[in-house]
Amino acid sequence: MIRWLLWALGGALLGGIVHLATIIILPRTATEDAYSRLARVAPVNTVTALPAPTPASAPMPFMDPAFASAVCRYDLSQGPLKLSVPVSLAYTSVSFYTRYDVAYYAINDRAAGRRVIELELMTVEQHNQMPEDEDITAADRLIVESPTLTGLIAIRALAPEPGLMPPAQSSLAAAKCLHAEQP
Amino acid sequence: MRLLLGSLFAFIVAAVVGLGATYLALTRGAAFGPLTIGAWTAWPKTGTVDADPYAQASIARLGRLPTALGDGVAFTASADDSGRPLDGRCDVVLAGVTPPARFWTLTLYNSNGELVANSVSRFGFTSQEIVRHADGGFEIVVAPRANPGNWLPTGGVERYILVLRLYDTPVGVSTKAGREVPMPSVTTKGCP
Numbered sequence: 001m002i003r004w005l006l007w008a009l010g011g012a013l014l015g016g017i018v019h020l021a022t023i024i025i026l027p028r029t030a031t032e033d034a035y036s037r038l039a040r041v042a043p044v045n046t047v048t049a050l051p052a053p054t055p056a057s058a059p060m061p062f063m064d065p066a067f068a069s070a071v072c073r074y075d076l077s078q079g080p081l082k083l084s085v086p087v088s089l090a091y092t093s094v095s096f097y098t099r100y101d102v103a104y105y106a107i108n109d110r111a112a113g114r115r116v117i118e119l120e121l122m123t124v125e126q127h128n129q130m131p132e133d134e135d136i137t138a139a140d141r142l143i144v145e146s147p148t149l150t151g152l153i154a155i156r157a158l159a160p161e162p163g164l165m166p167p168a169q170s171s172l173a174a175a176k177c178l179h180a181e182q183p
Numbered sequence: 184m185r186l187l188l189g190s191l192f193a194f195i196v197a198a199v200v201g202l203g204a205t206y207l208a209l210t211r212g213a214a215f216g217p218l219t220i221g222a223w224t225a226w227p228k229t230g231t232v233d234a235d236p237y238a239q240a241s242i243a244r245l246g247r248l249p250t251a252l253g254d255g256v257a258f259t260a261s262a263d264d265s266g267r268p269l270d271g272r273c274d275v276v277l278a279g280v281t282p283p284a285r286f287w288t289l290t291l292y293n294s295n296g297e298l299v300a301n302s303v304s305r306f307g308f309t310s311q312e313i314v315r316h317a318d319g320g321f322e323i324v325v326a327p328r329a330n331p332g333n334w335l336p337t338g339g340v341e342r343y344i345l346v347l348r349l350y351d352t353p354v355g356v357s358t359k360a361g362r363e364v365p366m367p368s369v370t371t372k373g374c375p
Contacts, residue, residue: 003185003189004189004192007189007190007192007193007196008192008193008196010193010196011192011193011194011195011196011197011200012196012197012200013197014193014194014196014197014201015196015197015198015199015200015201015203015204016200016201016204017197017201018197018198018200018201018202018205019200019201019202019204019205019208020236021201022201022202022205023205023208023236023237023240024236024240026205026209026239026240026243026244027239027240027242027243030243030244030246032244032246033242033243033244033246034242034246034247034248036246037246053297053298053306054298055297055298055299055300055306056300058297058298060246060247060248061245061246061247061292061295061296061297062245062247062292062296062346063247064288064290064307064346064348065290065298065306065307066288066290066307066309067288090286090311091285091286091350091351093251093253093254093255093350093351095248095250095251095253095254096251097248097251100239100243101239101242101243101248101249102232102234102239103230103231103232103234103248103249103250103251103252103254104231104232104251105251105253106230106251106252106253106254107253108253108254108350108351110285110351111253147232152248154248156254158286158288158309158350159309160286160309160310160311160312161309161311161312
């Protein structure tokens with residue numbers, strides 16, 4: 001009897017390890033996470049407008065229907081990216097996610113303080129390789145460091161009422177996400 | 184033989200305990216650092232790089248993108264103030280004010296995070312669409328049938344989730360539940 005109890009105790013301890021391991025591995029193996037879903041519709045390093053969520057279909061669950069949204073699925077292996085997002089009438093935000101859907105940075109129109117939110121996205125390594133003098137002269141440049149080589153940029157513009165959805169969408173249509181050396 | 188049976192038993196226990204705990208954690212949406220105010224719960228830390236493994240796992244499983252903290256905070260309610268699950272066949276009244284934010288939106292989802300079809304194709308409100316009282320407070324009626332004032336249709340579904348998202352808000356990781364973060368009350372008024 002004692003022997004079986006000990007086996008059960010050992011099993012429970014091993015179960016704890018199994019539990020922690022599955023929780024940690026799950027984001028790496030998920031095939032229906034936001035990045036994988038969007039990888040099917042969004043080409044790399046370009047801004048793709050997402051259809052508004054409806055009861056019948058939505059690109060992702062729990063999307064806010066009051067927003068016009070677009071994504072740029074990025075890959076920094078060919079160098080840094082330049083992102084420019086014109087600010088819409090009400091509220092515009094740009095959120096950055098890693099390959100595993102962890103939000104690591106976000107900025108909104110008021111924090112950016114301009115009519116166009118302009119950012120440069122690069123890896124920590126690419127940032128370190130930047131010539132120092134360029135870093136100083138470009139003090140007003142907003143540089144975001146991505147912890148991963150690939151990831152997602154979610155660009156969203158609020159339509160405070162349904163009638164304002166078309167202008168919100170058209171302001172997002174002018175958003176750009178390009179390789180830095182491209183004109 | 185005894186050793187074989189014993190270790191087999193231990194492995195079965197390990198699988199049941201380990202996978203069962205993972206399943207429970209994911210279906211309950213467990214994560215560290217919840218901020219609970221009345222019927223509403225938010226996980227501000229989930230929208231940062233410090234998101235814990237539980238939050239990351241449940242995000243990956245649902246396939247959603249969390250609201251980044253620099254963007255806003257999302258409060259979720261699946262039950263009313265007395266703990267009764269939100270029922271789409273009942274009249275539920277949201278009353279009060281929200282914490283400071285430049286904008287907020289309220290959205291109704293089913294338990295899978297999908298919008299719920301209804302006759303007027305209204306899935307939520309933004310802070311600008313709401314009709315308010317003279318003191319700035321508001322009342323939203325979440326009900327299957329049309330109501331005067333701020334009516335959010337439920338489409339008659341059995342269970343639903345309300346998500347109140349505050350955009351550009353001082354509410355964040357260090358916020359404690361208290362008077363500076365007043366959330367609207369959630370009350371079930373009448374069930375047929």
